[in-house]
Amino acid sequence: MKSDKKFPKVIIIGGGFGGIQLAKKLRHAEVNILMLDRHNYHTFQPLLYQVATGGLEPDSIAFPIRKVFREQKNLAFRVANVTAIHTENNTISTSIGDFDYDYLVLATGSETNFFGQKEIEHYAMPMKTVPEALNLRSLILQNLEEALIEEDPIRRDALLNFVVVGGGPTGVETAGALAELKNHVLPADYPELDIQRMRIFLIENSERVLTPFSEQASYKAQEFLENMGVTVMLQKLVAAYDGDRVVLKDGEILPTKAVIWSAGVKGATIPGLDKAQIVRGGRIKTQPDNLIVGYNNIFAIGDLAAIESPEYPYGHPGVAQVAIQQGQQLAKNLVRIINNQPTQAFDYYDKGAMATIGRNKAVVDLKYWKFQGFFAWLTWMFIHLLFLVGFRNKMVTLMNWIVNYFSYDRGTRLIIRKFDRDLMKEEAEAI
């Protein structure tokens, strides 16, 4: 391993937005960094829904972590699952052995939250990783193929119904992308199917979609979705899903073979930390400098971290910008700590939020300017291309978007691996 014995050892668990940013900003610091991730790539999560709906290939939104750090001499990377933290002797246990640290940073992000509903967890599709997005893509296409040979009209409708649970950005963008598939792509692919029987439901617990956005953005997003044919159901809760029928809390029943679960996330914690510091949403309570409360050398950043403040009583929103900015801030603070200087509190600069619903249809909330429609859609694309890691990924994604736009098509409707719910679990563990 590249290392210099004099320098303190920093272990960063997770190569998401926060971990990558932190490690990059430490490139000139006098530390030896070990980054661990269960995948050998960084995932650009905001575009996972496009992989799931056939608009992009997985390779465009993922980037090899080794390549990010090619030039960085003070960092080593390993593919590993971290199984436990031993705070008493500053070590961690992983699938490839134990490692000791001087400073430990948890940048593990969040995972899908099924709120303890085991049956829903078994049957609904999460979409937080590339393999999960590919599973969803396979399921969507398999259901259409099955609908084609299903003679029972009720079972056929269930195969053609898609229920998206959760009206946050992921849910809204997924429902919109499914509507685009229905409106532009599938009629030509499946001339034998009455594609008007395909229905897309978006179920949201609160009284509007995109609750973190402005009301203006919410209402416009809902209008876009409804114009595209999505049935938006507000103030509804999913009570059960058995693989065939969604039962809502008010008793309404939606027959469907595909439920996409984007209703919530929880912090991806690792055993070994004081459970008292785990707060709402499975996050870990940290000081304003991202030091976990009760420890002096263990930090959390990004989705996992909860810096409670009057403005953000449950911590900052679980978005890429927070993770990136916390990674940057923690890099500065680690250098300060090593130099025996006091740390500085994290101060979130909210750059705004955006979501795309369909072609020419997006909503953008900036601090002083909120706009929707075609220009918002261009802005959304520009910003996402800008943040996508790697020149090749930017170019291939831009190319796909241009081709998709002018052809009214999605290029990558391939069932590369059949989705099989029973095999999935074993595989998910192997991944």
Add this chain to the structure above:
Amino acid sequence: MKSDKKFPKVIIIGGGFGGIQLAKKLRHAEVNILMLDRHNYHTFQPLLYQVATGGLEPDSIAFPIRKVFREQKNLAFRVANVTAIHTENNTISTSIGDFDYDYLVLATGSETNFFGQKEIEHYAMPMKTVPEALNLRSLILQNLEEALIEEDPIRRDALLNFVVVGGGPTGVETAGALAELKNHVLPADYPELDIQRMRIFLIENSERVLTPFSEQASYKAQEFLENMGVTVMLQKLVAAYDGDRVVLKDGEILPTKAVIWSAGVKGATIPGLDKAQIVRGGRIKTQPDNLIVGYNNIFAIGDLAAIESPEYPYGHPGVAQVAIQQGQQLAKNLVRIINNQPTQAFDYYDKGAMATIGRNKAVVDLKYWKFQGFFAWLTWMFIHLLFLVGFRNKMVTLMNWIVNYFSYDRGTRLIIRKFDRDLMKEEAEAI
């Protein structure tokens, strides 16, 4: 299903080069076509090795079959595994039910031939489908990650040795691509590994690589490979492989955790046909008009078909051009048969052969012109782009090749799904 009861039913099994071409050429014929394939996409097999070695994403070399036939009114497509042919009543059994035919065309191609060696079949990696190419990609990257944490030098060397068996175009191109990875990509990705310990072996049974090519092409290809660091071993046979060590027939032993098997193929037959017609290489003996000997309404084209002739005593070579030309010819013959006209014999027009070894290094054999090197490499790229199905695929592939060329890099080194030999079998059945 789109169908007109008056017209004869043609079932085409397989959406490879031959099946696609046949169906396209029948678009104005008075027939009702049903095409079946176990995947919902056509695979451009000549570029599978680039998917396996991280140069291209799978979506660039696969194309949705439904999209190919969007405008074709006389064709229906179904994803199905065909399990048996019942020639006595002109029906087939499939995973989605039975279908009856007036004319049946087997365009199922070929599958990897392990020549009955069960242990090799279990441990070696085939590369005939997209999922197999992705498994190989994962294995290559996983072995490198493991080598990094392996402390035993012998086991580490085994993780860094790659043995390609079979010196045909696939074997040569794969060995060349692995050498490019070693020479240009991996040193930067794995600065902690002594990448010079990585060795690539190409094992060929006969006395030169690329036996179907001119001697000039064979020797130049070998020279290219050796200059790139590949150990070319001629007149060698693999006797055994137990997952750790390849044993050659002459007793030599190569420790390796990755054997890529491109040593042979056999026809992908379906139960129910007269076994007497199965000849060398598992192919089915057909008349010169591709009618299977002994039947009057069942045809075979492409890799599966053996039209024995003085020039091709065991049938034509198993290449895309033969399948394409036989598909075109059979389309004409089917129309003739339906109109009670005599069929015409297939006449293969050999356009030549080409293989690429590395950047600026390829060999091209045309009928009257054989050339190697940079111009051959440009020719190879041009022809492959031309034959790749779909505008998007052509553009994305061109973009990748340009970026790879100038960056000396491969964009898509992602372990999207971990390769696990024990899980693989179950999954392969599910696919």
